[in-house]
Every structure is written in structure tokens, then in C-alpha cells.
Amino acid sequence: MAGFEDETASRPVDYEPRSVKELLVDMKDTSELLIDLSYSAVLHGSEALAREVLALEEQMDVLQMRVRMSLMLAARSPDEAEALAPVLGVAAGADHISDAAADIAKIVLEDIGLPESMRAALPDAIEVLVRGTVAADSPYAGRTLVDVNLESETGVRIIAIRRGDDWIHNPDRDTTIEAGDSVLLRGPERTLGDVYETATGEAYEAPETPELEVDDLGRAVDSIILMKNLSELAVDLAYGSILFDNRELAEEVRNLEVEMDALRSRFEAWVLGAAADAEDPVSLRGLIHLGVSTEVISDAALDISEGVLRGLTVHPVVELAVRESDEIIARVAVEAGSALDGASIEDGVPEMEVGTNVIAVRRPDEGWILVPDVDLTLQAGDVIIAKGTRTSAEEFRAMAGA
Secondary structure, three states, X not given: OHHHHHHOOOOOOOOOOOOHHHHHHXXXXXXXXXXXXXXXXXXXXXXXXXXXXXXXHHHHHHHHHHHHHHHXXXXXXXXXXXXXXXXXXXXXXXXXXXXXXHHHXXXXXXXXXXXXXXXXXXXXXXXXXXXXXXOOOOOOOOEEHHHHOHHXXXXXXXXXXXXXXXXXXXXXXXXXXXXXXXXXXXXXXXXXXXXXXXHHOOOOOOOOOOOOOOHHHHHHHHHHHHHHHHHHHHHHHHHHHHHOOOHHHHHHHHHHHHHHHHHHHHHHHHHHHHHHHOOXXXXXXHHHHHHHHHHHHHHHHHHHHHHHHOOOOOOHHHHHHHOOOOOEEEEEEOOOOOOOOOOEEEOOEEOOOOOEEEEEEEEOOOEEEOHHHOOEEOOOOOEEEEEEOHXXXXXXXXXXXX
16 A cells, blocks of 8 residues: 555645635535545445545645635635635535545555445445546547437446546536546446446456345445435535525535434444354444444535534635536425425426426435435425426425415
8 A cells, every 4th residue: 555655645735826716616526526436436346446536535635725825815804704714614524525535445445344245235226436448449539428428328427537637527518538538437237338348448347246144234234325325415405505505405414414423323233233243343344434434524514514504604706616507406395285295206306397306305204315216205394305497496496385
């Protein structure tokens, strides 16, 4: 490991005249990508993905330092300092996510220990993420994403591209794929292999899926996956809360943190139960490590939304930084007798056509339900978290009222 540590050693950081908005956009995109990469590295035992995480974590440290420099130059009065204080919270939260992702990646790189049966408990529908280098003779080289039409034809998406030392986050339809690009592919395993081979010219080797041997271990692994999904939801809600200066969304971040605390407690009990029957209990310590880092991500989401919870005015630069999509996140409470009371949700899509996807439901007697994994019928008292256009979100909110 010494060689890899030297490769990512801290480098001097000079002031760069970039706007705080641009820096925060980079931090937001990088932190979201880091969550995906770190868990994929662990779940699939990929050292290549884990090394990408550490490279991105170093990049995040540079962004964090440059945000601090820019804010020191921007605050010229007590009023400006108060307005910019929540920006520090956003930057610190993104940096904490980065640190937690790096800790998760080190489970693979430092061989901390993780049961081989980890991936066996993954849901069948989970998408696989792999990293590959585009070959010079690849049919994709030199073409735009819209020309390749990859997602429509195969269900596989390119979620990020590393070109030299630079990253292209959330590549759009006009992004050109170039020979030598390191691409991050995500999609169903049944088609991912063919896409990987077409892009890289190399054979795709699917990770083996061993059988689970201990019931408590299966429950522990399932809970880690749920914790990961809840922490991602918390980050989404946190950015949504500052984008719309929405205290309700910030409160849901706090509700998720309470749920995460309870889930982690159960997770630790299951790991200890599994250790009693495991041939090598030391191999389970990576699961504990994973649980701690996952909760750090949830805590970081709370840091991001703290300014909203404390009633501080959200600085315009923060709103600009997260307003990168036409989609908005809405929180909707279902009232008895409303159009949504009794409505069916399948794969996140409501039976009525409103252009809004339901991503989670908080049910008073059940806690959080992540809708993309289940089909359910909405009922009065449900609190829905949904994504959609501003217009469709308003329509959806109106349907929730009696």
C-alpha cells in the first residue's frame, strides 16, 4: 500500500480564481459519485474502483480548501459572514462524505476483512457498476452519447468519465467518448458485459456470487444496503432543502438520521450474532467499518441542511450551485380521501400520469420505504418524497390534499 499512498500524497494547493458556485457544483457532483463508487468497490471487491475513490477524495480535499479561500475573500462584513456560514456547512458536509467514501474504499485496498458472501445478499435488481478504458478501435470512440444511444438500447449508462486528470460528471447527450477515457458504466449485468467488451476490447468477468452461510450475516448485509440507500436519500433531501430553502425537507433529513441510528444499532447486533457462528469472526470487521462510514454520510447530509434547520438565509450562491437540473424534490403528505389515498405505485411511478417519480415513503407505523424496490399502495398519513418537474410536483401536491 505504500506505493499507492505516495501516489495520492497531499500536494500544495494554490488559490484559483473560480467562483464559489462552480466549486460547490464540483463538490456536490463529486460527493454523489463517491458514494456510488465506494459501495460498488466493496460490493464487487474491485480495487480499480477503490483506487478511483481515493483519487477523487484527494480532488475533494483540494476543492474544500479552495472554497475556504474564496469564502475568506468574499466575507467583508458580519452580515456577509452570516449569509455565507451555511455555505461552509455545505462544503464541510460534502467533504465528510468524501472522507467516509475513502474509508469505505480502504476496506478493499487494505484488506480490512469482509465476508465473501457479501454480494450474495444483494437484491436481484441491483445494478452493477464497472470501470473500463475505451480502446482506440472501440465502436464508441469519437462518438457522442446521443449517437451511441447506449442507455436506450442496452439499459447501461455512462455515469462519469475520467479524461486524464479531469472528471466529467453526469455526461450529457452531447458528450463525446474518446479513446483512452476511463468510463464508469452502470446497468443490469445481463447487458453490462457486452457493453464493457465493446468499449474496452477486453473480456468482462462477472463477479462470483457465493452462498450465504449465516442468517444473521444475511440480515447484516441487507441492512447495510438499506443504510446505503437511506444515506443517499438523505444527501438528496439535504441538497433539495437548501435549493428551495425548504425546512420540511431538512426535517426529513433529521428524521432519516434518527432512522439510521436505529438501523445501525440493529446492524451491529446482527454482526455480533453472525460472529458467534462464523469460522473467522475477524473477517466481519469490515462490515462494522462499513456501518460506521455509512452513518458518517448520513451525518454529513445533516451538516448540509443545518443552515436551513437553524433558520439562516440560504445564500444565493448555494441555490445556484445545486440548481443543475430541471428536477425538484418535493415532500408531500397524503390526506384521507385525497386522490393519492389508495393510489398504486409501481417501480416509483404512480398510476396517474403526473410526470413525477416517488423515491421514498415514510409511513408512521413502518418507517421509511424505498419505493423503487417495491410496489405499494399509498395511504393517508404517508409522507412522500418525489422527484419531478416543478409543474408536475405542484400537481402531485394538489392530489395529496383532500
